[in-house]
Amino acid sequence: MSKTHNLNRLAYFAAVVETGSFTKAADRLGVTKAVVSSQVTQLEQELKATLLVRNTRKVSATGAGRLFYTRCTSILNQAEEAFSEMSQLSEHPVGVLRMTAPHDYGTAVIAPLVARFRRQYPDCQVELYLGDDHSDLMAGDLDLAIRIGWLRDSTLLARKMGGFRQLLVGASFGQFDHIRHPDDLADRPFIANKALSDPLQWVFQSASGDTVSARLQSDLSIDSAPAIMAAVKEGAGLAILPDYLVRDHLMSGTLTKVLPEWRLPEGGIFVVLPASKFRAAKVSVFTEMLRQTERARVQ
Template sequence: MDRLGSIEAFVKAAELGSFTLAARQLRLSPSALSRRVAWLEEELGVRLLHRTTRAVRLSEDGRAFFERCRDSLRELGEAQHAVSRLREHPAGLLRVEAPTVLGRHVIVPALSRFVSRYSEVRVELDLRDHPADPTTEGIDVALRLGALEDSGLIARKLGRTRMRVCGAPGYLKRKGTPRTVEALERHDCLGLSLHGRVISWRLRDRTRVREVVPGGRIVVNSGEALIDLAVSGAGLAWVCDFMMARAHAAGKLVEVLEDAACEQSPIHVLSLPSRQALPKVRAFVDFLAGELARNGVET
């Protein structure tokens, strides 16, 4: 027998003083409701209700049990209502994991607008360069740059980022603006090192794609440091479009060799099947798609 259903039948019969009225409200037959209460009494080993042909009334043991059960059912109803509200509109804790560079340049600058728009959502943002496992770490939304590995997660492509060459106006005034890929040999090209290896720039040179090894005297292992160095005039940088978007809009960086840009990386958002339909997840993903578009990411 369903214990919770039996407790609900007992409480309703005690409140109304009638098996017939209680059964009508619970959409049961009077005999089915009576069996539930009888089963509960047998489980507890006490008489909960005194029955007459016209009404039922609480026993002494039944009254003490009734008061506790009534309060517990009320709390359970409130909990169910709260969960229903979470499924109707964005609310609750949202755990987001993203690559550091994407988080610093796109998510962090926009987070205050997101939480202002959705006042019942709390955000925990985890920026890391080694992807987490959303299944084991309780992550609602995970962002990925580049090709995806096979997983049981639901993936939605938000856009594709393109790698671009840029430099500060002061640097270009001092060193000149390169017009060809070959001209980069005469420039200070800032290097980015990942896992101990300096990343080559892949650029379109007329009809073919060339790999250019940055020959500047500065190599860093941080995308943020790379942008800061480019803005300071230390040299040219090869970066994702969203990394240079704000500095470009402010006139601090200028794109060069626009026709040579060819390298692309997709941006996906991953979520567990059980979390994909949550309003807080849908709201954040839609919001992030808009932010990426504002930062120059192609859809």
């Protein structure tokens, strides 16, 4: 008679390998460290093999552990797809929707959208992680990621939700009448966005199609777009910011658009999904809500 194994232990083991820590695995799974350790120990006893090497700083897989982890992830991914397929049959999204988004876009657009999503689908919980690093969707156990700008090559599935304009803005009380050409910006205080690879080099395009490459000067650098906007409002200098962040401030008059007849490169707004045949209803519905939000925003 064959022995019945507790397949739940595969998820505990995989979480430890992916996070490199019993504590982090426990946090991801919502259980105690002792439970994770006990489940992995029992798994090793069942297999009569050492799967993990434990030290004071990190937990890593043995050769046998790496081989077993490959098989585990295949099984767990198939199980997740099976649950995702079944969840599509549900009329309303259910379960936990886990996603990540950049700080500025996440605060300005995604957080309000999440609130509407929760009101409309109270049986679905949401975990939103804000950060400008490109989180690993598989290792981070995420359902989707919002990416802003220009995507690098990826094996993941990317769907464009919309786009945004970059705008040169200044404080409403600033004097900008004499700025009529990008060359006029050379001696103007500018706040650089340190999150960009080259925050001082910009290409402007006129209505007639002429392009001008401008190298700006900056004595103030900040790595957060909302913080840059706050500094601009206080008169610290000009800055280039996305339209979704400054739109309300331009309408209220706290910020003003500089060189409005010149355009800067536009960026895209994408939903990035793990490669999978099936999409859970919670993912499909939220993605469509974001698409509609972007469509309404640019009108």
